[in-house]
Amino acid sequence: MNRFDYVRAGTVEEAVKAIAAGANARFIAGGTNLVDLMKYNVERPGRLVDITRLPLDRIEERDGALSIGALVTNSTVAYDERVKSRYPVLSSAILAGATGQLRNAATTGGNLLQRTRCYYFYDEGTPCNKRLPGSGCGAIGGVNRIHAIFGTSDKCIATHPSDMCVALAALEAEVRVAGPSGERTIPMAEFHRLPGDEPERDTTLKSDEIVLSVDLPAEGFAGHHTYLKLRDRLSYAFALVSVAAVMELDGQTIKTARFALGGVAHKPWRNAEAEGMLVGKPATRETFAAAADRVVSKAQAQSENGFKVELARRAIVRALEQAAAGTPQSQSDKRIA
């Protein structure tokens, strides 16, 4: 871990000022990913701006919906009664990720900004364009069974590891941020980006901006939802494929449906066309399979992760079935509903 200056910010303004002034400065809150990466020398910030004392640690009602402060911990969100009853897919997705102790530390803002778990990104003994632009991508042609099948580039095939963000994408939440020029709101779909030619950039957040909150929409799909996560062990592992699905039904007919995939792209992956195929259709396996086929028809596998294409297809179908049936996946009983 390198040496760095430390600034404890008391206000958002102080925090933004401190981040703008310091060379290669980083905000730190839960630290669950940043400290981890600093010990691997992947992150070498010149300054850490401690934002844990900022007043961003509340879940508030706003315009008939919930606004989750950037510093609210993952545990607090997951177990909040309002979240559980109105946005259960978010609660479930958070509980599918990490561990009890990590969720107690990790924050909402930090979860948005967590970095990929690509082996090569983490290992300074290997090439990685995300860690060291221009050094090449070790994962292409290397060990890549956990890597992306959608939206990859010839520079990077990393995935975004969050579970929470997959649910937020399905819910169409918005991220409220502040910078030197004031506040702005970024829709989830635009918050994370694809690697393209700049894999070092994970998000559209500017380097001098701070996440203030995640604002949920009024509709939380409490009746029909699920978060289904498939991984290499039954807990404490990142998703190979995950699906957050939410739905509104009119009898057996789908009124609205959205689903996002985790573990398959540089961002939570949605396919508007496939979602559109669901609307107005009966909530049957055939309907779901057609949408799933549409999604995976765009997949591009790497040398070791071809199985993810079929797994994603099946996971979409099952998740939509779970959501439609009102039998969301339990995160402690590992039988898949």
Next chain:
Amino acid sequence: MASSPETYFGTARSRVDGPAKVTGQAKYAGEFEAPDLAHGYVVSSAIARGAISRIDTAEAEAVPGVIKVFTHENRPRTAWLDYNYQDAVAPPGSPFRALYDEKIQFSGQPVALVVAEDFETARYAASLVKLAYAAEEPETDVTRVRDLSYTPPMKRAGIKPPPEPWGDADAAFDGAPVKVRHAYRHAIEYHNPMEPHASTVVWEGDGRLTVYDKIQGVSNSQGYLTGVFGLKKDEVRVLNPYLGGGFGSGLRPQYQLFLAVMAARELERSVRVTLTRDQMFSFTHRPDVLQTVSLGAGPDGTLQALRHDAVSGTSRYEDYQEVVVNWSAILYRCENVALTYKLAHLDLPTPGDMRAPGAVTGVFALEIAMDELAYATGQDPIALRLKNYSERDQTEGKPFGSKALRACYEQGAERFGWSQRSPEPRSMRDGKELVGWGMATGVWESLMQKSSAQATLTADGKLVVGNSTGDIGTGTYTILTQIAADALGLRMEDVTTKLGDTALAEAPVAGGSWTAASSGTAVMKACRTIANQLFTMARRMDHSPLANVDFDRVVFRDGRIAVADDPSRSVSLAEAMRAGGVDKLEATESAGPDSSHQKEFSAYTHSAIFAEVKIDEELGQVRVTRVVSAVAAGRVINPKTARSQILGGVVMGIGGALEEEGMLDHRLGRVMNHNLGEYHVPVHADIHDIDVIFVDEVDKANPMGVKGLGEIGIVGTMAAVANAVFHATGKRIRELPITVDKIIG
């Protein structure tokens, strides 16, 4: 010989070291303090093969608090000959020497040691060491060097090479009505004990060292250090009272010990070196072994031909060997047998013994093959095994000293409910999940090693026993306390067991499941010597109640020596010592294998493992919902800690079956998932019900009749799970781990 009632032997007792472990008072190698302790941090190689062309330590050395950066360019001189680096369990070859020269032999090889006043400074400075390499293309894929495999020219001590073939296995296979021939492979596995390897070297002045080393037997570290650094035994004391898991990774002294001692001697101050979790993937592993098992059988499943061929990866500098193929002919009777075991060089660190080394590998392949044969011949898997049950160890031409494997099958099947199994694959379901029931056999050698132990009884009735072996979590402290308490009729509370210190009587590393038999017998003998002394003193007392009584007619019970058939005649141990005019009695005794028994009998432990899996076939999720492991391992000293040994083996076996896999990038020669986040071992959520049965078994290889339990729990577990997966899905998966992709693929 006087008898002693078995008050404690065979009874479930909580660990005597339990309170220390649950309160954080138990100290591990990297936790001992020393005045003026300096901290070393290892810099690891990014390449797997080639040479360091430049190493620049200037920036690291400029960091305030850095004491010295050691590299191959400035290392102190150490011993010249390979012999001096060969520890007690080293395979044949030239042991790895850290910082020896510019040559790189494996990825993650230590290339510098940064020593600083504190850990964080050393870690930071280590990130500033700049290296340039002349890299060569590495070879880490055993499948690509299979054709270059060779029979190891020198055998590893204690490892039996395959026996000469008998009959004509190939001709018999060709002519057999039923043939099963397949290739099997499990992934490279890493031990990953929870405690990272660490050594704290205390500079005592005048070149004397006290070393706390993460090792499964301190005598091995001491021997290594005397060889490498030319130290006399009395100049280096090695301790390791607690070991945070070993599973074999702590059998050999690892490079952090060499580095810490090198630095301490050079700097003449105390030094600690602790490896990072990532570096735990840089010195040993269970090797990748390519296996083919060929079974030829009659229509009723009777074996007519048995071939088991294996090619194991090893390093370029040592011929690591383990027993992989012999198990096939130990377990099953067959008249035409051929077994081969070869090695192939890879640019990896030398593999090492990992819990039931070789047996995990060979039996996994064999027991899946037997399941395949069971299906091919329409037999129940247990019936097939009973049909081919071997009463003799065919590899040695000897009967078994004891073999209660039949009872394991019976009792395990009964407990599991095997008779309710519908044999057809895909025939059992529970809701959306397919249910699979599979079974397999386990076998491991029952070993004993020459060990010494000491016992000291003081007039206050307190007994201290011990030797230099380690309690690696197996419960050795507890069982030795039980044995000693029984031997002198004391309460366990009055007995203290000391382990893991070269100042104690010498014993070998804790491995091979031999510690209970070896150290246990030695402790019992030392206590009996004291018993004899006590008896002599008691009988010499004026008007001794024991007058005219022979030693074999007294019992040691409740702190007294009493006449067996007249307990009213007794003398307390304290009275005896007072009468003898001593305030302390000491004895050191050795115990070793009974060579005449060994000549006559083969000694193995056995088990039958039954596993239930529930599989969501569509999504490839496998859950191991139930395991029954029935074990025949002689007498059980402490059913509580013994059960834990089996549980641990089963859990690691489930990991091997479903999760554990070192993922190598062969272009880089580097294991990429070198951390606990991505090298998956089982977590709580993966482990459900595990039931352990100890089958009664009488064995006479040692006086206590114990056979060892540290490894038998894992052997066969991987096959039982894989066979259950087949039963559930009809899909035969011969490459482990059985991950999602293989289920849906």
Next chain:
Amino acid sequence: MLIESGSPVAADTRVEISLTINGEARTLQVAPWTTLLDLLRERLDLTGTKKGCDHGQCGACTVLVNGTRLNSCLALAVMKDGAEITTVEGLARMGGGNGLHPLQEAFVEHDAFQCGYCTPGQLCSAAGMLAEGHARTRDEIREAMSGNICRCGAYTNIVDAIEDVMQSGAQG
């Protein structure tokens, strides 16, 4: 030096923080990069808290911070200024008795460990989990405890021990 909001502390400066550790108030000078784990183990000789991976991937370093279980390897000490820390050495005190915490007793009774290295983390995690109050069934305990790896494989015994304490209601 003392921390002032908004003012940078230069890299080579030691910062003064206050922590209450196992009931004892302490004022400490720490570097900004010192983790809570390294502070406990390297500076305060509280080696009961274990370093298994140093990256939040094993749980051996779990301690209670203001009653909440956290991975101390990922927490910078300076950021926990003012917090109350309970480590395995202080669990018994938290349990209110002079002897062992009910979880510690149950772990010994159920043989819920072998080598003992993950044990302090399992215990602190279990104490934190019981306080959270979300886990009731064995499935839920298993999931909630999955952040604590035990390579010796004592999982079934650990769950037995926790369930025992949970059912007795003696949560300390």
